[in-house]
Amino acid sequence: MTFSLVARCPETGMFGVAIASSSPAVAARCAYTRAGVGAVATQNVTDPRLGPMGLDLLESGLGAQETIDEIRRRATFAEYRQVLAVDRNGRVAIHSGPNSLGIWTEARGEGVASGGNLLANDGVPAAIVAGFLAASGHIGDRLIAAMRAGLAAGGEAGPVHSAGMQIAHRQSWPLADLRCDWTEDCPIEAIASAWEVYKPQIDAYVLRALDPRAAPSYGVPGDE
Incomplete structure (x- = not known):
């Protein structure tokens, strides 16, 4: 009921997760990033505790494969879980329990x-990886291109209703955290539309947080 990717941009050091599902509000439970540390996606009969656990393990110095191995050791019902991780060096690892649903x-x-x-x-994840590697530009653009490629390759066995994209860069909060929690239309395209609006404003929002005096105009009445 879910397809996703985790990724690192080697040029900027940004981490990202993008995910889509037939279930509602998938990104609220499944997408986790941390600046300078890595990204984790936890899915398939989801245990949301595995996302923060994975990031803590990565931050402690473990690599992606060591992190997945430790999650597999610690997790309850690991045979039902699917967990993806990318570390600060761009190394990746995946655990797919044998009780993962349907074609996995x-x-x-x-x-x-x-x-x-x-x-x-069974070709959907390969199409997602190929879509990400073939795309250029901001990691957000590449994540969306990858998810579109996965959908074009067949996506889920049924319709997708929710999607999300989270990106971490230098700050303790996500650089972007875009979600479509439910739609009868395409949630990936809803995220893509939100990204086109948000992308040009990202740096301004970071600057407003760090130093409002240096920030650009807020664009509201009375603002000078």
Whole structure:
């Protein structure tokens, strides 16, 4: 019921997760990033505790594979879970428990990993990885291109209703955290539309947080 990817941009050091599902509010439970540390996606009969656990393990100095190995050791009902991780060096690892739902599979590339369950076919994660690696520009653009590629390759066995994209850079909060929690239309395109609006304003919002005096106009009445 879910397909996703985790990725690191080698040029900027940004981390990102993008995810889509037939379930509501998928990104609220499944997408986790931390600046300078890594990104984790936890899915398939989701245990949201595994996301923060994975980031803490990465921050402690473990690599992606060591982190996944430790999650597999610590997690309850690990046989039902699917967890993806990318570390600060761009290394990736995936755990897919044998009780993952329906057609499930995974794929890896340079700085990117994708996994899914209840898929239309077993080529969807490979298409997601290929879509990410073929795209250029901001990691947000590449994450969306990857998810579009996964959807074009078949996506889920049924319709997707929610999606999300989270990006971490230098700050303790996400650089972007965009969600479509439910729609009868395409949630990936809803995220893409929100990204086109938000992307040009990202730096301004960071500056407003760090130093409002240096920030650009807020664009509201009375603002000078």
